[in-house]
Amino acid sequence: SEFYTCCNFQAAEAASQQLPRTYVMRRIPPEGAKILRHLLKKVAGIQGLYRLLSERIDADVLDAPESTVSTMSVGYDHVSLEELKKTGTRLGYTPEVLTEAAAELTVALLLATSCQLLEAVDEAKVSGWGSWKPLWMCGYGLTDSTMGILGLGCIDELQQRTAVAMHLKPFGVRKFLYINTAPQPKMAAAIPTEFVPLEEMARCSDFITVCCMLSPGSQSICNSSMFSQMKDTTIFSNRSRGSVVNQDDLYQALASGHIAAAGLDVMVPEPLPTDHPLFKFKNCVILPHITNATWSRVVKGCYRDPPTALCKGEILTENLIIYILF
């Protein structure tokens, strides 16, 4: 299986040479393992835990605190920062490595839903493709649309550019609206895009795409109140975290025809059980959280000599494979 519980990455080496020990919770590609091995040799005294985003890091796993926990993810909502701080454990994560891949997936989700791509592929296979029908499979295009972006940077709040809007601009989007915890005038000016209240974004957008990080403020922010204000031609997409959306409310919005379609890369829970009612909708495209399935995350991590002491904000590899948050 792919799952290697507590594969003791360097136990033998560590015991014989007093090297730091690191537990890598999943099979990672050899390039990554090489980087880690090299890194650990240089950083004396660090005990490490290397995890992925599907594994929670909370009090339970921190009863024998490591001095560094790293997660191979851009989001760190699965990590209890409070518990880490309590035990003085540092946190590494991987911002930036997904920015372009995530923006591309956002475009893919929007195109797949607006062009009803998956449904059309199925129809072609099951002889739904009869004589030409002018109104069959008609979708709503991105050209001339108003695009609402929930979370302008991405799920990493340090992100200072908005790859999603940049990737969508060439499709002829007429107007960009965004909401964020606060206005981002510098990023917004580059598009340009307008900071609006959530209600206005819901009312005016032809597409809404969720890119924000999961936080107490964004939890379930996409709920019945938001869906009820959307036009029945609006397409909703989410590639940030499932919990940003109230999934029952989304189900109702689709079931009642209150919104036109949904494209989702993230769900609650993950994996979503195959008998989940959302799978029944033809106008709901569900992907198995593949935003992070990109070689850029795996091979970008060119190694650079790390400093001997790790502190906040220090970048340990050229392409930010590990970045110390605190």
Ligand SMILES: O=CC(=O)O
């Ligand atoms: O969702 C993907 C990530 O946080 O890396």
